[in-house]
Amino acid sequence: MRYLPKSPADREAMLQATGLRSVDDLFTPIPAEYRLTRDLRIPRQMAESEIVDWFRQRSHENGEGYTSFLGAGAYLHYRPVVIDALISRGEFLTAYTPYQAEISQGTLQSIFEFQTMICELTGMEVANASMYDGSTAAAEAVMMAVRLTGRRSVVVARSLHPEYREVLATYATHQGMPVSVAGFGDDGRVNLKELEKAITPETACVLMQSPNFFGTIEDVVAIADLAHRHGVMLVVSIAEAVSLGIVEPPRQADIIAMEAQSFGVPLGFGGPYCGVIATREKYVRQMPGRLVGQTTDKHGKRGFVLTLATREQHIRREKATSNICTNQALVALMVNIFMTVYGKVGLKELARQNLAKTVYAAGQFAKYGKVLFGGAPRFNEFVVTTSEPPHAINSRLLGHKMVGGLPLKKFYPELGNASLWCCTELTTRSAIDTAVGLVAESERSVRSAKEEVEEVAR
Amino acid sequence: MRRMTRKATRHASQNEGLIFEKSSAGKAAWKLPPLDVPEVDAAQLLGSSERKDLGSMPEVSEIEIIRHFTRLSTWNYAIDLGMYPLGSCTMKYNPRVNEAVARVEGIANAHPYQPERISQGALRIIKTLSECLIEITGMDAITLQPAAGAHGEMTGLLMVRAYHQAQGNARKKILIPDSAHGTNPASAAIVNYAVENLKSDSRGMVDLAALEAQMNEDVAALMLTNPNTLGVFEQDIIRIAGILHAKGGLLYMDGANMNALVGKARPGDFGVDVMHLNLHKTFSTPHGGGGPGSGPVAIKKILEPFLPKPVVITHPDGTLGFDYNRPQSVGRVRAFYGNFGMFVRALAYIQANGPDGLRQTTEDAVLNANYVRKGLEGVYDLPYSTPTMHEVVFSDKLQAKNGVRTMDIAKRLIDYGFHPYTTAFPLIVPGALMIEPTESEPKEELDLFIEAMKSIAEEVEEDPQTVLDAPHSTRVSRLDETAAARKPVLRWKPTS
Numbered sequence: 001m002r003y004l005p006k007s008p009a010d011r012e013a014m015l016q017a018t019g020l021r022s023v024d025d026l027f028t029p030i031p032a033e034y035r036l037t038r039d040l041r042i043p044r045q046m047a048e049s050e051i052v053d054w055f056r057q058r059s060h061e062n063g064e065g066y067t068s069f070l071g072a073g074a075y076l077h078y079r080p081v082v083i084d085a086l087i088s089r090g091e092f093l094t095a096y097t098p099y100q101a102e103i104s105q106g107t108l109q110s111i112f113e114f115q116t117m118i119c120e121l122t123g124m125e126v127a128n129a130s131m132y133d134g135s136t137a138a139a140e141a142v143m144m145a146v147r148l149t150g151r152r153s154v155v156v157a158r159s160l161h162p163e164y165r166e167v168l169a170t171y172a173t174h175q176g177m178p179v180s181v182a183g184f185g186d187d188g189r190v191n192l193k194e195l196e197k198a199i200t201p202e203t204a205c206v207l208m209q210s211p212n213f214f215g216t217i218e219d220v221v222a223i224a225d226l227a228h229r230h231g232v233m234l235v236v237s238i239a240e241a242v243s244l245g246i247v248e249p250p251r252q253a254d255i256i257a258m259e260a261q262s263f264g265v266p267l268g269f270g271g272p273y274c275g276v277i278a279t280r281e282k283y284v285r286q287m288p289g290r291l292v293g294q295t296t297d298k299h300g301k302r303g304f305v306l307t308l309a310t311r312e313q314h315i316r317r318e319k320a321t322s323n324i325c326t327n328q329a330l331v332a333l334m335v336n337i338f339m340t341v342y343g344k345v346g347l348k349e350l351a352r353q354n355l356a357k358t359v360y361a362a363g364q365f366a367k368y369g370k371v372l373f374g375g376a377p378r379f380n381e382f383v384v385t386t387s388e389p390p391h392a393i394n395s396r397l398l399g400h401k402m403v404g405g406l407p408l409k410k411f412y413p414e415l416g417n418a419s420l421w422c423c424t425e426l427t428t429r430s431a432i433d434t435a436v437g438l439v440a441e442s443e444r445s446v447r448s449a450k451e452e453v454e455e456v457a458r
Numbered sequence: 459m460r461r462m463t464r465k466a467t468r469h470a471s472q473n474e475g476l477i478f479e480k481s482s483a484g485k486a487a488w489k490l491p492p493l494d495v496p497e498v499d500a501a502q503l504l505g506s507s508e509r510k511d512l513g514s515m516p517e518v519s520e521i522e523i524i525r526h527f528t529r530l531s532t533w534n535y536a537i538d539l540g541m542y543p544l545g546s547c548t549m550k551y552n553p554r555v556n557e558a559v560a561r562v563e564g565i566a567n568a569h570p571y572q573p574e575r576i577s578q579g580a581l582r583i584i585k586t587l588s589e590c591l592i593e594i595t596g597m598d599a600i601t602l603q604p605a606a607g608a609h610g611e612m613t614g615l616l617m618v619r620a621y622h623q624a625q626g627n628a629r630k631k632i633l634i635p636d637s638a639h640g641t642n643p644a645s646a647a648i649v650n651y652a653v654e655n656l657k658s659d660s661r662g663m664v665d666l667a668a669l670e671a672q673m674n675e676d677v678a679a680l681m682l683t684n685p686n687t688l689g690v691f692e693q694d695i696i697r698i699a700g701i702l703h704a705k706g707g708l709l710y711m712d713g714a715n716m717n718a719l720v721g722k723a724r725p726g727d728f729g730v731d732v733m734h735l736n737l738h739k740t741f742s743t744p745h746g747g748g749g750p751g752s753g754p755v756a757i758k759k760i761l762e763p764f765l766p767k768p769v770v771i772t773h774p775d776g777t778l779g780f781d782y783n784r785p786q787s788v789g790r791v792r793a794f795y796g797n798f799g800m801f802v803r804a805l806a807y808i809q810a811n812g813p814d815g816l817r818q819t820t821e822d823a824v825l826n827a828n829y830v831r832k833g834l835e836g837v838y839d840l841p842y843s844t845p846t847m848h849e850v851v852f853s854d855k856l857q858a859k860n861g862v863r864t865m866d867i868a869k870r871l872i873d874y875g876f877h878p879y880t881t882a883f884p885l886i887v888p889g890a891l892m893i894e895p896t897e898s899e900p901k902e903e904l905d906l907f908i909e910a911m912k913s914i915a916e917e918v919e920e921d922p923q924t925v926l927d928a929p930h931s932t933r934v935s936r937l938d939e940t941a942a943a944r945k946p947v948l949r950w951k952p953t954s
Contacts, residue, residue, distance in 0.1 A: 010901045014825055015825065036724060092527075092536075097747065171648075297935050313608070347515065403569070
């Protein structure tokens, strides 16, 4: 086996040194009747070339080279090549959690820079070293608000990513946290009246997303006012990090739960991604997840360590703020490098291009289908309703090697034939025109079929 | 007096400040293509939601970024540099073919919501890995959705709770041995179960009499790590399972130490009802400085209705798909389907090994731990003489007489060119040195490690101060953690 660095003679010598006669002696602690005496029924040992070939075939089956208009919490942005060049260095890739600070300063300093940039971008005072993903970060942020307020219930916006809502429901059920939902209005934004009605004296926090699941930018200032008037904390989820380049961050929030996948992390069929929680300094001791802090060593030299570990499970066990143990360090490093590459000016320009493509696309779609939620600003996603079910249109788009918008009926039955479309800096004008052309064709054929029926009826 | 070490030599390492300290206006590492659609007026479109300024975000060039992160990387220790004997962490070699196949275009760029028709490859990867892991664990079904080990624990306990609820009583508590990982009690708390400690006996194993006495209809499950954190196989496992099952409880196995069992024994065969695996331990996906992990949960049939949704199914026409229609499911524990990129890597590892390679891997891991044990017995105190599987736990009892504790020995090991072992864990061993070499170490590296540990033991006798002041060869030494926690500085701030 090519990963095992021993010759048969080495093994023999080592067995002898330990005073054992055979390998079987090593396993005598396992009762004989539970020792496996046959081969595992798994694929045979494969050569590296066969493994590469096997995964290439899976890649073909997955469809390569499609132009996609899918967003909905997972975004295709360009990944600068320096990201993979740097994260492939064994010193980053094959290191453990930086508990031994003296030989982990590389990881620690890069996380400190990550925390700093997340603070800058979100307008918060502290950010952690990352969480599993945006959905679990949102659930953890809610539990944090529950601890901080001593209240148990939560109001969640229906315009929050539906799968984030499902994850919250799973966590909340067993924590005995009642969850109520506030709907959205004709502009796609949280319905403030419904929200106010849903808040009770037991409400710990309001959880919302901006830009929300429909791509609409919420009126965070108004929602924060409302929440704070009732002594309720505001948790804002951000699923599309690139928006932070041009959209004012939700500075009025008490906790921000973010998904940073857009910053240089491959789509990878849904993971691994990079959640982050950012908040005010005064709440830091109730924050879940690892934190890196600056300190000095015994010679007075600047260095970095994991800190405030007394919140964490390996010290506090069942009294910890969370059971979370790992963060997403290597993914956070991708995010860190991405933020460093684009920086102060590039992130803004990147966001501006996303906005421009989306304005163009939404404008073109509006000529043939109906674009919903026009009354509020949006970032890089928009909702289109069509006469034909979106699945049918998407089937035809697949024939042109294009993946159309996400049909929303599964998550929002009330929206009928609506689908959620996304444009990023990688979406070309010609792809938009082709997609719009197919939607237009669909609308024309439905209309003429309808006219035919009416003709016959007459 | 400084001893010579055969493994490491000091050499110059580059200094490097924070990236913000290199930033200046007008430098850039990015270039966007010309816009092929009309320009927009953000102020007009976004109104008060328009962001004007990005604060202190850096402005640097590409070469500076490459140097910055390359310099930082050289300050890390890594498996690629040498032995990483962290007990219970299974720091094994991370094969590079895993990384290569995870970056194949149709895999790396697959969107989680792309139509099933063009997701067959991804679904096949999920299904094939699931089948392999079910066979390896001897269980009946599996979910790959949990993002890490602790997340898997939570998911497993959610299923335990749902199972008991379906029987009419969710029950109140989880039994956890005092040798368990900290995540076990923390996960039980997240699922709103009370935690009751179970003490270990003189062999370092579950005390059967205590278990018998504490087991009743309020206990939902026992969470057991096997081999446990002493590296000891729970020989009474089948009686433990019997005691639980007799009172309707379930046996949860923390699979953190599965590297001792793969291909040699299957938890499903010895009474385990639910267990999680750590793909980043046993199945070679890289730790990456603290993540991403992946924590699949394998279960027996009785728990199948409660699996998180969606689950992968085969349609009548032979194609694969996701099934969301699972009325008894505990729900979702994460958006999308889990850390898919880690599934790809774990499967590539299983393929590279096959049944014979996995068995040999386990044998080598156990052989390595026993070899280290033999080499250091007598030099360091061995609190439990029970046979060792994949890891061995010593204590600092002999060295403590000279005022040297496990953390000091660990720090001195750095000077000898090794990453420290796990210190001060498990909690049942005061001053623990927990050593897990894994299968990835050749005999030569193990000999150097044993030699280093012996040399440090001699230093403790002759010149304890050298050990107490260690490490001597690193960029920074003995960072002030108390100050860091008392007045936390968690971000850089511009000095204006």
